[in-house]
Amino acid sequence: GGGSCLGKCAYVFKLIFKEIKDNIFIYILSIIYLSVCVMNKIFAKRTLNKIGNYSFVTSETHN
Numbered sequence: 001g002g003g004s005c006l007g008k009c010a011y012v013f014k015l016i017f018k019e020i021k022d023n024i025f026i027y028i029l030s031i032i033y034l035s036v037c038v039m040n041k042i043f044a045k046r047t048l049n050k051i052g053n054y055s056f057v058t059s060e061t062h063n
Contacts, residue, residue: 020027
């Protein structure tokens with residue numbers, strides 16, 4: 001009854017864990033990539049404004 005269900009759950013978890021262990025590097029890479037994208041979106045406006053102001057000033061002085 002209950003024991004076989006528990007065994008089945010453990011088996012499924014083992015399979016999932018094996019999959020994750022096999023692909024852990026891909027998961028980590030995608031997580032890093034996603035967080036970098038999010039960070040870029042968050043800081044893009046501020047950075048672009050800073051770069052825009054800076055390049056505007058430098059182009060003004062050069063011209």
